[in-house]
Amino acid sequence: MxxxxxxxxxxxxxxxxxxxxxxxxxxxxxxxxxxxxxxxxxxxxxxxxxASFTETLQGALQGVNAAQKESGALATAFELGDPRADLARVMVAAQQSQVAFRATVEVRNRLVQAYQDVMNMPL
Structure with missing residues (x-):
């Protein structure tokens, strides 16, 4: 632990x-x-x-949010037939946002586990 x-x-x-x-x-x-x-x-x-831990965490979350918004915008543009939104860009953006989200969830899980470990320590 x-x-x-x-x-x-x-x-x-x-x-x-x-x-x-x-x-x-x-x-x-x-x-x-x-x-x-x-x-x-x-x-x-x-x-x-x-930068403080809070600022670092907020920056990371904003980066994940931006990646997800970009992925959604590219997917919508592709669905509407925009020639600048080719399938490869859409798929890469979707994978990037998915990886960023999974990494964020993993960091959250590790922080929660570390918090629980600290709280369960005997005084």
Whole structure:
């Protein structure tokens, strides 16, 4: 049980580290600051606050929602005969939204299990 909890915690910390690097606009592998991150006056702005777990979770859910909306819109366009919505794009979008939803459900299940494990620990 504690192995799964520590695994989830390490994954969350890894995601937070990735988000922290993106928030600071650090070029991957170079350790240099992206010139676009500079303020127009040439002065660096205050360092960005790392994203919280809630913000990360909300962003992930919004991404899944966007994928599902795009998949639905492509399917509708294909059904209406839009030439830009070919079958391959519709099927790929549907599979992407399905995988994203399944991953979200799996994350939810692991979080619920981790919560239950913590709540069942003796004081």
């Amino acid at each position: 504690t192995d799964s909890v520590s695994s989830i915690l390490s994954q969350i910390r890894g995601y937070q580290n990735q988000l922290g690097a993106r928030a600071l606009d650090i070029a991957p592998g170079h350790g240099a600051i992206n010139p676009g991150a500079l303020a127009p006056t040439g002065i660096n702005p205050a360092p960005a606050k790392p």
